[in-house]
Amino acid sequence: MEYKAAIEENKDVMIRAKGNSLDLAIHFFCFLSVLLIGADKWGINVGVNFRLDQVFLVILTLLLAFKDAFYFTKNSWIIIFAALTLISVFFAFDFLRGVLFWFSILYNIVFIFYCFESYVRFYGLTKFISILRKTFYVQFFLIVVQFVLKVLFKFELSFLPSYGEYLGIPRFSLWFYEPSYLATYMVFWFALGAYMLILKGEKSYIWDVILSAITLVISTSTSGFLGIALVIALVYFLWIIKGITLKKIIVLFIIIALIVAFRFIFSSLFDTFIARIFTSGIDSASGGRVSRWQETIEIFFKNPLFGVGPGNYGLYVNGDNTYVPSNVTLELLATTGIFATIAFYAITVSLIIKAFKVRTTTESKVADLLIACVFGLIIFTITLQVNQGYLRLYHWLILGVVSGGIRYCKFGLKSE
Numbered sequence: 001m002e003y004k005a006a007i008e009e010n011k012d013v014m015i016r017a018k019g020n021s022l023d024l025a026i027h028f029f030c031f032l033s034v035l036l037i038g039a040d041k042w043g044i045n046v047g048v049n050f051r052l053d054q055v056f057l058v059i060l061t062l063l064l065a066f067k068d069a070f071y072f073t074k075n076s077w078i079i080i081f082a083a084l085t086l087i088s089v090f091f092a093f094d095f096l097r098g099v100l101f102w103f104s105i106l107y108n109i110v111f112i113f114y115c116f117e118s119y120v121r122f123y124g125l126t127k128f129i130s131i132l133r134k135t136f137y138v139q140f141f142l143i144v145v146q147f148v149l150k151v152l153f154k155f156e157l158s159f160l161p162s163y164g165e166y167l168g169i170p171r172f173s174l175w176f177y178e179p180s181y182l183a184t185y186m187v188f189w190f191a192l193g194a195y196m197l198i199l200k201g202e203k204s205y206i207w208d209v210i211l212s213a214i215t216l217v218i219s220t221s222t223s224g225f226l227g228i229a230l231v232i233a234l235v236y237f238l239w240i241i242k243g244i245t246l247k248k249i250i251v252l253f254i255i256i257a258l259i260v261a262f263r264f265i266f267s268s269l270f271d272t273f274i275a276r277i278f279t280s281g282i283d284s285a286s287g288g289r290v291s292r293w294q295e296t297i298e299i300f301f302k303n304p305l306f307g308v309g310p311g312n313y314g315l316y317v318n319g320d321n322t323y324v325p326s327n328v329t330l331e332l333l334a335t336t337g338i339f340a341t342i343a344f345y346a347i348t349v350s351l352i353i354k355a356f357k358v359r360t361t362t363e364s365k366v367a368d369l370l371i372a373c374v375f376g377l378i379i380f381t382i383t384l385q386v387n388q389g390y391l392r393l394y395h396w397l398i399l400g401v402v403s404g405g406i407r408y409c410k411f412g413l414k415s416e
Contacts, residue, residue: 022067027131029060030119035135037394038185040177053393054107061115069122071114073407077346078109084340085310092309093316101311104391112396113403120404121411125366125373128401129192133208136189140211143174143182147218169268171220183224184383185394186215190228191379194235195372200365217266225274227383234379296330306337324388331388344390348381351402358409370405377402 036042036053043051064070085105092098120128142160149155150162150170163171163179176182193208216224232255240248299308299316308316313335314323325331332341355374359367377398384395 022063026060026063026067026069026119027123027127029056029063030128031131031135032056033060034132034397035138036175037397038181038392039175040181041175051393054111057111057115057393060119061111064115064118064122067122070118071121073114073117073403075347075403077343077350078113081340081343081347082106082109084306084343085336088306088309088336088340091303091306093312094309097311097315097321098309101309105310108391108393108396112393113400116397116400117404117407120401121407125369125401125405125408128404129369129373132401136186136208137211139174140215143172143215143218146172146174166220167268169220172218179219179221180223180387181389181392183216183219183221183227184380184387184392186212186219187224187227187231187383188376188380188394188398190216191231191235191376192372194231195375196369198235198239200368200372222274223383223386226386227379230382231379234375290326292326293330296325296327296334300330300333300338303334304338307333307335307340310335326388327386328384328388328390332390347399348377351399351406352378354406355402358406362409364409366405367409370402370409373398373402373405 033053033056036051036056039051039053042053061070082105086102089095089098089102116128146157146160146162147170149157150172156162160175163173165171171179173179173182176185189208190212193205193212196202197205197209213228216228236248236252236255295317296313299313311321313325313331314321317323325334329341329345332344336344352374355370359371380395380398384392389395
């Protein structure tokens, strides 16, 4: 009997060890996937860009499935969006291009949205955010290295080059396609950190605020500076409506002092990427993006119901699929039509509504963290309007995390 008991105990130990190994593998590939979620440059173009991080995301999804932790939960707007964009394929200017791009949409739904929804639902929102913050710290370190090598030593790593210069000012995008892509993602980090630090008093997030702000400044992206201003204004407004105190007035003066100091210490950077919004106009500051909106609007009016097909904008305009619109909403309208555009934004709106409903019934730090993610999603969505790309992997990651956070707050941790 003792011999049998020892065997059974040994089996339990082996099962737990196997489970722990699988958990570690899942967390490791989650870290890699999130770390490289913006690595636009590290991929192969086969009609659509297939990237290194997409391989890691497939592995992560398969590991979650093996753990019996991957779920396809009902999300009506996701289904409607997928269906409407599929219909749009049959109206595409180039059918094959439309098909390939639709599979990219399907990939984002399965291997990003549901992957991270499942991860958060199984392991918890706090666990995921801890991993997310670590990936941001690594990205901060790497972009500082990139900055120092370029500015001080005039040296660039072949696999991590700078983005070049504008009016003598070096620009940096890490492994993102361009500085504005990096900045759009970093704005989410800045918003998340500012919300938790100022509105929830979580002092550990002070480093998230500082490091994300430095990263945004290094990127030199005008959209990043606009994102910083938007976050500061909204967070301060939400903070001060709770009551005016001496501390809050002092903080306001500190913010103004920092802005003035930045204006004089980094005068060339300020004049080139911030002041030009007021001196040259928003179109010039955005690199001519605003003036190109008219072109996209005209294409939408000609094809209002189902557009010219997913991913077909450039082919329709001038036969070049690398030519893209300059506003994400107009891109959706012109390529997928009015109904798919409504469905796409309904995904975000429905998640925001659900999250606030959960918050009204749940008083916890996790619920606070969920609302911080929602705040970051709102800021991210606004900032995204200065550029194109409704299939950015980190956008669908944020959507999946919010969805998983909602289910986690409602139903509890699935791994318990």
